[in-house]
Amino acid sequence: MRLRPVFDPMLPQDLVRHLRKHPEDLTPVEPGTPAGRRRPRRGRALVGALALVGSLALVVAVEAWFGRWWALGTGFASLFCYVPPRGDVKRVATPLVLGACTIFPWWIWALALSGTWAWLPFAFLHPVLFGLFVNWAPAREFHVPRDRYVLPEELAHPEQDRLERVRSVIGTVQEAERLLSSGFGGTDALLVLREEEWRLAESMRRIAPLAAEIDTLASNAVSDRVRRAMRPQVAVLAEARGAHRAAVERVEAYVRPVEEAVAAHREWEQYRRLAAGGDGYADVLAETRGRDHGALAGAPGLTADPALETARRELSRRTGRAAEANTWLLRAVRGQR
Numbered sequence: 001m002r003l004r005p006v007f008d009p010m011l012p013q014d015l016v017r018h019l020r021k022h023p024e025d026l027t028p029v030e031p032g033t034p035a036g037r038r039r040p041r042r043g044r045a046l047v048g049a050l051a052l053v054g055s056l057a058l059v060v061a062v063e064a065w066f067g068r069w070w071a072l073g074t075g076f077a078s079l080f081c082y083v084p085p086r087g088d089v090k091r092v093a094t095p096l097v098l099g100a101c102t103i104f105p106w107w108i109w110a111l112a113l114s115g116t117w118a119w120l121p122f123a124f125l126h127p128v129l130f131g132l133f134v135n136w137a138p139a140r141e142f143h144v145p146r147d148r149y150v151l152p153e154e155l156a157h158p159e160q161d162r163l164e165r166v167r168s169v170i171g172t173v174q175e176a177e178r179l180l181s182s183g184f185g186g187t188d189a190l191l192v193l194r195e196e197e198w199r200l201a202e203s204m205r206r207i208a209p210l211a212a213e214i215d216t217l218a219s220n221a222v223s224d225r226v227r228r229a230m231r232p233q234v235a236v237l238a239e240a241r242g243a244h245r246a247a248v249e250r251v252e253a254y255v256r257p258v259e260e261a262v263a264a265h266r267e268w269e270q271y272r273r274l275a276a277g278g279d280g281y282a283d284v285l286a287e288t289r290g291r292d293h294g295a296l297a298g299a300p301g302l303t304a305d306p307a308l309e310t311a312r313r314e315l316s317r318r319t320g321r322a323a324e325a326n327t328w329l330l331r332a333v334r335g336q337r
Contacts, residue, residue: 032145037142166248184322204244210237
């Protein structure tokens with residue numbers, strides 16, 4: 001299963017929702033830069049237009065001053081103006097240049113036969129490359145400062161597993177919020193869980209390089225004295241990881257009543273479907289036994305009304321317990337800060 005980045009819950013929520021579904025759209029920027037959407041095609045259109053006009057003007061001037069062959073060389077070099085701002089050579093620049101190199105010899109051949117102006121082939125090539133340069137840019141980029149998200153690969157495997165357990169809890173609460181509606185009231189709990197996820201991810205990222213350093217030193221230690229000297233650092237990391245483990249266990253303890261409420265809701269839905277289809281089964285049984293429907297209306301097992309009512313009461317009870325767990329979570333987590 002592919003792990004996704006963890007985002008600061010204070011970022012714009014529409015931005016975070018999109019990046020959780022499409023993490024490939026994430027564009028890192030320097031800390032302190034405002035997060036938000038950008039439209040790179042607009043910038044590329046301006047840069048490309050300057051390259052197009054300037055290159056054609058330069059080719060015309062070189063041909064007038066130095067002759068056709070110098071102008072052709074200048075024009076060929078000008079095709080390399082369409083390099084993306086970030087130098088994404090593999091994805092954009094290489095296809096552009098290869099395309100130009102494929103078309104360019106045919107124009108040289110045509111020029112040799114026709115004796116026309118040197119700038120003419122570039123009047124065709126540059127608009128084509130300009131269009132590719134602009135349209136191959138993403139329509140939108142989602143800029144997020146580098147200190148406001150944590151990538152899974154920045155964490156060790158135990159930390160990744162703990163974060164995934166927290167995310168599993170968040171998924172359960174989201175499902176409960178959808179199924180149990182107003183009786184559950186999980187909005188504040190979801191906010192707290194997102195905050196806890198981010199707090200844990202930040203703390204785990206902070207200790208990751210320290211843990212890697214200690215692991216390297218421990219594996220390469222040349223004596224017991226070196227290992228004894230490392231004990232204070234090892235103890236600090238163990239305490240930090242213990243705090244992470246306790247936080248995850250607290251979150252998982254919270255979600256158990258929520259899971260029970262979700263299971264009770266599914267049970268109630270299944271009983272409701274059985275109750276709704278009881279008449280159809282009674283008709284089949286009446287036809288099979290050659291009796292009228294009224295004589296079999298109360299056949300044992302074909303009416304789920306008593307079980308449905310029992311399931312409804314159990315759902316109400318467990319939803320109440322899940323709502324109490326929400327209150328407990330708010331106090332437990334925020335009381336630790």
